[in-house]
Amino acid sequence: MQILDEINAPYHQIIKSTGEVDDQQLNDLNLSSELLLEMYEWMLKARLLDERLLKMQRQGRIGTFAPYSGQEASQIGSAFALKKSDWMFPSYRDIGSCLVHGMPIEQLVLYLKGFLQGGSPPEDVKVLPVQIIIGGQIPQAAGCAWASKIRKEQDVTISYFGDGATSQGDFHEGLNFASVLQLPVVFFCQNNQWAISVPIEKQMATKTIAQKAIAYDMKNIRVDGNDVLAVYKATLEAVEHARNGGGPTLIEAVTYRIGPHTTADDPKKYREQTEVTQWVDEKEPLIRYKKFLQNQGLLTEESEQQLRQKLELEISTEIEKAEKIVAEPLATSFDHVYDQPHANLLEQKIEVEKRTAEGR
Amino acid sequence: MANLTMVEAIRDALKVEMENNESVILLGEDIGKNGGVFRATDGLIDMFGEERVVDTPLAESGIVGASVGLAINHMRPVAEIQFLGFIYETMDQICAQAARVRFRSAGRFSAPLVIRSPFGGGVRTPELHADSLEALFAHTPGLKVVMPSNPYDAKGLLISAIRDENPVLFLEPMKLYRASREEVPSEAYTVPLHKANIIQSGDEITIVAYGPTVPIATSVANEYLQKGISIEVIDLRTIYPIDFETIIASVEKTGRLIIVHEAVKTGGVGGEIAAHISQHAFFSLRSPITRVTGYDTPYPVASVEDDWLPNVVRLREAIEESLNC
Ligand SMILES: Cc1ncc(C[n+]2csc(CCOP(=O)(O)OP(=O)(O)O)c2C)c(N)n1
Numbered sequence: 226m227q228i229l230d231e232i233n234a235p236y237h238q239i240i241k242s243t244g245e246v247d248d249q250q251l252n253d254l255n256l257s258s259e260l261l262l263e264m265y266e267w268m269l270k271a272r273l274l275d276e277r278l279l280k281m282q283r284q285g286r287i288g289t290f291a292p293y294s295g296q297e298a299s300q301i302g303s304a305f306a307l308k309k310s311d312w313m314f315p316s317y318r319d320i321g322s323c324l325v326h327g328m329p330i331e332q333l334v335l336y337l338k339g340f341l342q343g344g345s346p347p348e349d350v351k352v353l354p355v356q357i358i359i360g361g362q363i364p365q366a367a368g369c370a371w372a373s374k375i376r377k378e379q380d381v382t383i384s385y386f387g388d389g390a391t392s393q394g395d396f397h398e399g400l401n402f403a404s405v406l407q408l409p410v411v412f413f414c415q416n417n418q419w420a421i422s423v424p425i426e427k428q429m430a431t432k433t434i435a436q437k438a439i440a441y442d443m444k445n446i447r448v449d450g451n452d453v454l455a456v457y458k459a460t461l462e463a464v465e466h467a468r469n470g471g472g473p474t475l476i477e478a479v480t481y482r483i484g485p486h487t488t489a490d491d492p493k494k495y496r497e498q499t500e501v502t503q504w505v506d507e508k509e510p511l512i513r514y515k516k517f518l519q520n521q522g523l524l525t526e527e528s529e530q531q532l533r534q535k536l537e538l539e540i541s542t543e544i545e546k547a548e549k550i551v552a553e554p555l556a557t558s559f560d561h562v563y564d565q566p567h568a569n570l571l572e573q574k575i576e577v578e579k580r581t582a583e584g585r
Numbered sequence: 586m587a588n589l590t591m592v593e594a595i596r597d598a599l600k601v602e603m604e605n606n607e608s609v610i611l612l613g614e615d616i617g618k619n620g621g622v623f624r625a626t627d628g629l630i631d632m633f634g635e636e637r638v639v640d641t642p643l644a645e646s647g648i649v650g651a652s653v654g655l656a657i658n659h660m661r662p663v664a665e666i667q668f669l670g671f672i673y674e675t676m677d678q679i680c681a682q683a684a685r686v687r688f689r690s691a692g693r694f695s696a697p698l699v700i701r702s703p704f705g706g707g708v709r710t711p712e713l714h715a716d717s718l719e720a721l722f723a724h725t726p727g728l729k730v731v732m733p734s735n736p737y738d739a740k741g742l743l744i745s746a747i748r749d750e751n752p753v754l755f756l757e758p759m760k761l762y763r764a765s766r767e768e769v770p771s772e773a774y775t776v777p778l779h780k781a782n783i784i785q786s787g788d789e790i791t792i793v794a795y796g797p798t799v800p801i802a803t804s805v806a807n808e809y810l811q812k813g814i815s816i817e818v819i820d821l822r823t824i825y826p827i828d829f830e831t832i833i834a835s836v837e838k839t840g841r842l843i844i845v846h847e848a849v850k851t852g853g854v855g856g857e858i859a860a861h862i863s864q865h866a867f868f869s870l871r872s873p874i875t876r877v878t879g880y881d882t883p884y885p886v887a888s889v890e891d892d893w894l895p896n897v898v899r900l901r902e903a904i905e906e907s908l909n910c
Pocket residue numbers: 318357358359386387388389390391417419420421482486614643645667671674
């Protein structure tokens with residue numbers, strides 16, 4: 226079981242929770258100051274948006290929402306490793322990744338308002354609508370990567386999912402396909418310790434998620450999911466491996482869900498608040514990265530304040546834009562069931578249009 | 586007696602059956618410590634322990650597949666599928682496995698299990714949390730499909746489902762979970778399966794509804810009663826096998842039939858009832874049988890779901906059409 230011990234050894238890390246950095250690894254990464262700062266900007270934007278959405282949900286301006294606070298390093302770091310032309314198959318919680326990969330905040334807000342338009346990203350954005358069915362996107366990502374391979378395109382596909390998703394058949398089937406067919410896909414699992422109320426120890430008997438890759442003879446990386454640089458490095462390695470024909474990788478990013486599962490959930494029912502505070506105190510991703518940037522002389526309290534203001538404004542503008550948009554009427558839904566509505570469907574659509582027009 | 590909501594009545598049914606029968610165990614996602622996302626199993630883990638109220642890994646096919654095995658080996662599993670939209674994950678284990686255990690072993694084995702699952706629209710849920718999928722299971726011989734519309738029935742029907750020797754899907758309209766309270770006996774009692782309930786008797790039209798559309802049917806029937814038109818409202822309660830006898834007797838009296846369900850129209854339970862009634866009560870009919878249902882699209886986004894769902898307006902129109910025929 227030596228190989229298992231290796232995988233399950235402490236995860237890859239570049240920035241310690243104190244903000245101290247492993248200089249060797251940092252140099253190897255060879256990132257410009259701009260890029261280092263840009264990652265922070267996205268993490269902060271994601272965090273501020275999360276807080277704003279939570280407020281909007283409480284005010285009844287959007288529907289149920291799954292907060293992602295605490296997982297920004299995993300989401301932003303991994304998305305930074307992609308090219309714009311790569312494919313993304315996210316779950317409902319992967320908003321940070323979706324934003325980096327080009328999903329407009331406006332679209333997200335429309336989605337959360339329950340508008341049809343919310344599922345449809347701009348033409349050049351290869352982000353699928355967030356998946357609600359746990360694990361459903363995993364074999365699809367394998368298929369998408371398969372198409373890239375067949376079509377001899379250089380695109381890589383990334384699939385995001387949680388620790389709970391690894392219990393689904395879809396996870397195992399997707400990994401096996403990718404391994405058998407040697408597909409250019411990255412399976413990015415955010416182990417945030419919880420699947421609603423079920424802790425990881427009840428979800429699986431294995432020590433780690435990364436070790437599940439062994440069964441598929443698949444490359445795997447276990448990384449500190451609250452260390453944005455370590456996540457970036459791990460994902461870049463996996464993406465390049467895929468792009469160079471090396472096949473799939475399973476990444477386990479060890480992170481934590483600070484907030485409730487969704488706005489409909491009450492975590493006090495099942496987890497101790499002390500556990501949350503401990504994670505936040507020791508491992509919070511933004512605090513850590515900020516310390517690092519300050520140590521590098523790239524960020525000051527003042528410049529952070531300015532950044533905050535800029536981002537708040539940007540978020541407000543996007544939300545205002547979204548809130549001015551009116552919902553597509555029900556009739557539009559009939560256009561998207563098939564490429565052409567069949568006769569019976571068309572008849573129903575006309576009935577609905579008539580009802581809307583007559584206000585009944 | 587206690588004054589209970591539907592979800593409390595369901596919890597009560599689980600409690601009394603667990604007390605009555607040691608073989609009954611509950612399994613599903615977040616049903617233990619969390620008490621279920623709707624609290625249908627709240628507190629049961631404290632009463633019966635982790636061995637009988639089991640938080641499973643996140644795998645619906647595993648939950649139902651394991652329930653089949655448990656049931657074959659003489660346990661009485663009551664599985665929860667967190668929302669009915671997630672049941673697609675386990676279609677094989679339900680329709681191709683549980684439904685056929687008795688049949689393919691020529692009666693040697695059987696899989697008496699219950700699958701509980703909330704569903705239904707109008708609650709602004711995310712995608713795949715609202716879909717009414719009862720017709721899929723009504724189309725699968727070997728299964729029974731049950732759907733309560735009030736607290737009293739919920740407890741009695743669930744107890745019947747647990748005691749039944751066949752696999753039963755017990756579908757819980759989430760909009761009705763806390764919609765009303767009702768006196769419910771504290772002890773175990775049964776409401777028979779396969780038996781529709783005439784909630785309101787009337788002479789001029791029969792409305793067949795079940796689960797979430799029952800309140801719509803009764804409210805419209807009350808309206809018409811004020812106008813001097815009496816409508817018979819039948820709550821199907823068991824969706825499969827259907828109690829045709831009750832519907833036929835009613836239509837023979839009223840001569841008119843409207844079926845209301847949230848599920849999409851084509852291939853739905855309404856079509857089956859219409860076909861059966863036009864064959865067996867054809868000469869009693871005074872107007873065409875109509876259906877008031879969801880449209881033939883996937884369940885829509887929240888901003889337009891109220892326009893999609895059957896409602897009192899659409900039901901009234903169907904009644905007018907039927908009366909003026
Ligand atoms: C097939 C399916 N089953 C159940 C659910 C309900 N559900 C939504 S999220 C969730 C937990 C998911 O946990 P995990 O995979 O760890 O992701 P996280 O929510 O922690 O990001 C469950 C059970 C669902 N959406 N889909």
